[in-house]
Amino acid sequence: xxxxxxxxxxxxxxxxxxxxxxxxxxxxxxxxxxxxxxxxxxxxxxxxxxxxxxxxxxxxxxxxxxxxxxxxxxxxxxxxxxx
Numbered sequence: 001x002x003x004x005x006x007x008x009x010x011x012x013x014x015x016x017x018x019x020x021x022x023x024x025x026x027x028x029x030x031x032x033x034x035x036x037x038x039x040x041x042x043x044x045x046x047x048x049x050x051x052x053x054x055x056x057x058x059x060x061x062x063x064x065x066x067x068x069x070x071x072x073x074x075x076x077x078x079x080x081x082x083x
Contacts, residue, residue, distance in 0.1 A: 011038050 019026040061080070
């Protein structure tokens with residue numbers, strides 16, 4: 001049994017809870033295929049091209065900020081993502 005197959009019961013449990021407690025949210029999420037929604041159903045493909053592009057973009061933006069103090073880095077990141 002692979003790792004993603006072991007996580008499928010956890011996903012199903014959480015979806016069941018959502019279906020019983022948050023009907024409107026579940027109806028919205030239920031329209032999304034499980035392969036796109038969670039890694040447990042993606043057949044072992046861990047990362048797609050969007051994940052890679054986002055990681056590369058974040059690394060590029062933060063590359064020049066290595067010498068900044070942590071608090072300044074967090075403030076700058078918040079400011080950039082807020083706009």
